Amino acid sequence: MEINEELIFEQTTKLLNIADNDVVNDPLQIAEELRSIINYLDWKYYVKSETLVQDYDYDRLYKLLRKIEEENPDLITEDSPTRRVARGLSTSFPTVRHMKPMLSLDNSYNYTDLKDFDLRVKKLSGQETVEYCVEPKFDGSSIALVYENNMLVRAATRGDGNQGDDITNNAKTIRSIPLSADFLRLGIARVELRGEVVISQNFFHKMNKEREGLGLPAFQNARNTASGGLRMKDSKEVAKRGLEAFIYQIGIAEDDNGEDKTLELISQSKSIDLLHDLGFKTTKQGFSVFNAMEDVLSYCHAWESKREGYPYEIDGMVVKANRFETQEQVGYTSHHPRWAIAFKFKAKQARSKLERIEYQVGRTGAITPVAKITPVSLAGVTISSVSLHNEDFIKDKELHLNDIIIVERAGDVIPYIVGPVIEERTNDAVEIKFPEECPSCSSPLVKEKEEVAWRCVNIDCPAQTEERLIHFVSKGAMNIDGLGKDIIRRFYKEEIIKHIPDLYRLNYDQILQLEGWKQKSVENLRSGIEKSKENETWRLLVGLGIRHVGSTTAKMLSKHVRNIKEFSKWDIEALTALEDIGPIVAESLYDFFRNDSNLKLLDELEELGVNMERKETMNVGNLLQGKSFLFTGSMQKLTRDRAKELVEQNGGKILSSVSKNLNFLVVGEKAGSKLTKAQGIETIEIIDEDSFLKMIGE
Numbered sequence: 001m002e003i004n005e006e007l008i009f010e011q012t013t014k015l016l017n018i019a020d021n022d023v024v025n026d027p028l029q030i031a032e033e034l035r036s037i038i039n040y041l042d043w044k045y046y047v048k049s050e051t052l053v054q055d056y057d058y059d060r061l062y063k064l065l066r067k068i069e070e071e072n073p074d075l076i077t078e079d080s081p082t083r084r085v086a087r088g089l090s091t092s093f094p095t096v097r098h099m100k101p102m103l104s105l106d107n108s109y110n111y112t113d114l115k116d117f118d119l120r121v122k123k124l125s126g127q128e129t130v131e132y133c134v135e136p137k138f139d140g141s142s143i144a145l146v147y148e149n150n151m152l153v154r155a156a157t158r159g160d161g162n163q164g165d166d167i168t169n170n171a172k173t174i175r176s177i178p179l180s181a182d183f184l185r186l187g188i189a190r191v192e193l194r195g196e197v198v199i200s201q202n203f204f205h206k207m208n209k210e211r212e213g214l215g216l217p218a219f220q221n222a223r224n225t226a227s228g229g230l231r232m233k234d235s236k237e238v239a240k241r242g243l244e245a246f247i248y249q250i251g252i253a254e255d256d257n258g259e260d261k262t263l264e265l266i267s268q269s270k271s272i273d274l275l276h277d278l279g280f281k282t283t284k285q286g287f288s289v290f291n292a293m294e295d296v297l298s299y300c301h302a303w304e305s306k307r308e309g310y311p312y313e314i315d316g317m318v319v320k321a322n323r324f325e326t327q328e329q330v331g332y333t334s335h336h337p338r339w340a341i342a343f344k345f346k347a348k349q350a351r352s353k354l355e356r357i358e359y360q361v362g363r364t365g366a367i368t369p370v371a372k373i374t375p376v377s378l379a380g381v382t383i384s385s386v387s388l389h390n391e392d393f394i395k396d397k398e399l400h401l402n403d404i405i406i407v408e409r410a411g412d413v414i415p416y417i418v419g420p421v422i423e424e425r426t427n428d429a430v431e432i433k434f435p436e437e438c439p440s441c442s443s444p445l446v447k448e449k450e451e452v453a454w455r456c457v458n459i460d461c462p463a464q465t466e467e468r469l470i471h472f473v474s475k476g477a478m479n480i481d482g483l484g485k486d487i488i489r490r491f492y493k494e495e496i497i498k499h500i501p502d503l504y505r506l507n508y509d510q511i512l513q514l515e516g517w518k519q520k521s522v523e524n525l526r527s528g529i530e531k532s533k534e535n536e537t538w539r540l541l542v543g544l545g546i547r548h549v550g551s552t553t554a555k556m557l558s559k560h561v562r563n564i565k566e567f568s569k570w571d572i573e574a575l576t577a578l579e580d581i582g583p584i585v586a587e588s589l590y591d592f593f594r595n596d597s598n599l600k601l602l603d604e605l606e607e608l609g610v611n612m613e614r615k616e617t618m619n620v621g622n623l624l625q626g627k628s629f630l631f632t633g634s635m636q637k638l639t640r641d642r643a644k645e646l647v648e649q650n651g652g653k654i655l656s657s658v659s660k661n662l663n664f665l666v667v668g669e670k671a672g673s674k675l676t677k678a679q680g681i682e683t684i685e686i687i688d689e690d691s692f693l694k695m696i697g698e
């Protein structure tokens, strides 16, 4: 890839002159030069992390290329850098089959595991010495790239290993992925590469700072942000996520007769060198080749110790038999290659001190002990609270107040207390006594047989009431806009709201007088609350906080009655007969709907205007009036019959084929010829299942 940089500067200066004078005599020649310069600058910047020209100059070159291509569309090539720009929204990501399954890796944690692996490889290959290539294991989201005749033709996520989502357009926005690469010079006509899409630590923190400034919630970790980024519908947004792709493997390489070419590439280390030379960002900087497992282990440890300062998240190393011939001899299980193993780094840990324990009361009365620890930074996040789950957890770990403790981030998100450092326990250590009374209402706590949690069973317990209110208004339940957790806590404390029905009796003039409230926020609150009265009944069922009733069960339940109060007449048998309802859920529903105060609450809410009736009857009408629909591909949430029913109930029409009369084509997975045909008719709007459901307010 490296070219004489003198020449690059000379050519860049010439092209910038052309951009300034705006006279292009030979568009074909200039477009070609611009493309190769921009591709080179991209490679330098995104693969080698070197800046050769100022952003301003880069933009001028780019704009000139775009202008020439706009004026001469026949000059556009598929690998032009202008093709990286998003072209509209992706309505769905079709499922595609990988050329070869994307397997997982077996794990190892210590020298013994590595030795065993080495012995197995030697036995299966019949060799006495085996070369191993050891490289960093990036913690991101896997990707498979297919190049045909040098062109990137497909990018897919790992999915279930056999098939993944086609995310080609999104992958094209990742500048470290070349849109074309010269595999043909090696006689390779088709190749499938594997790699990991990551976000650098720096970029991740920068992005979170910006989000904080905009009042948006911070992203939890780089891995999930990368994997979410690959699946975003708007490729313009993908481009803002700072995604980078490290390619670590050639999965398949074939010549134009479909003959396998991998063996000719000799080894993992040679193929990484090759990919690097072809312009890919690879593990070249990180790999090394060894024969002895002791050396493999020290290399892994050396990486483990520099892990914190490394710009990308790595969670271990991958040890691979280097020669492809050996790999072939050693083979695969259905889950992982036998010729490779991951050496996992220890979970990230930190020391801190257990200062005190707070006992939180949940909406069902369950008491959760939460450790308040001296704030400590762990993998980029400051941790001061860690859940201790229940009394047994504290006993099993033999935790004492004032203990020095080890905190770990399991799955790198949720902090976890590994245990106390017993050797460092001092006389300050105080045994932890689980409270016998509710910290909120002082009722005695009880523990049911077979349960681990202590509970406060006082239905009027203020802490529970507050949590129930928070749950009632939350997104997954009544979804009341303008009314978050903090506002509920404040209103509860100031006795503006004592019980759920008070939400519908708010005195908005009084709220306007409160500090921090303005006309606009009060209006938002009022409209959020008013809107919630019209919610479908499943939201209310979730909001009531009936134990074991989440949104799936609530949606199912709401279909079986016209008014949810009818459940007060159902017996256990009738409830158990419903789909997916077992004896525990049935009993919980039965208890809820036979309790007088709960029924009183429902009456009160109904009187205040909260909807208790099944929506369909109210909503049949005109949402889709005069619009025609056709469904193609397989849907995730709807059956064909249900989809048809919904269209008709909302006043729309179903068509049986794609024609100019069609307004909407709803595409599911593996959509075929109907989609292709519809793409040729401009007036047809192509949408996915979720957008369709949104149209009808589902």
Ligand code: IVH
Pocket (backbone or CB within 6 Å): 102, 103, 104, 105, 135, 136, 137, 138, 139, 140, 141, 142, 143, 195, 196, 248, 249, 283, 318, 337, 340
């Ligand atoms: S080799 C068949 N090498 O780790 C070969 N994987 O469970 C299998 N990963 O999701 C993968 N860095 O995407 C390999 N240098 C590396 C890797 C790597 C990250 C990921 C991979 C997969 C997981 C393996």
